[in-house]
Amino acid sequence: MDQRISFITLAVADVAASRSFYVDGLGWTPELEADGVLMIRVGEHVILSLWDREEFEEEVGPIAVADGVAPFTLAHNVATREEVDDILDLARSLGREVSAGQERVWGGYTGYFADPDGVRWEIAYNPGPVGLSVLPG
Secondary structure (H helix, E strand, O other): OOOOOOEEEEEEOOHHHHHHHHHHHOOOOEEEEEOOEEEEEEEOOEEEEEEEHHHHHHHHOOOOOOOOOOOOOEEEEEOOHHHHHHHHHHHHHOOOOEEEEEEOOOOOEEEEEEOOOOOEEEEEEOOOHHHHHOOOO
């Protein structure tokens, strides 16, 4: 098996609300739109699939529900601290919950916002070799 991820699938409460946020708000371009699913290319070989919760549960199984933040984040790395703040400001303008950018002990600068289903996106400036390796170009 190759060491890679092809799809990241998120079960969402309202596909239309997710579309409004990701496509209309963030300006991302859909790869595929169908009843109950929205797919957006987020990397050369990676698709973010936003799937209606009920349809997700029918195929995959019951979703575990608990209080608090889901135990994962999705990250979007950028080339400067200023870009972190710009994207966090955009998310705030879309009415999202946002935590301000902060200097991190590992030398980077990050902040977080929540999408319509509470999934946390980390917006990160990571000046180290691993952080630079995930930037386009």
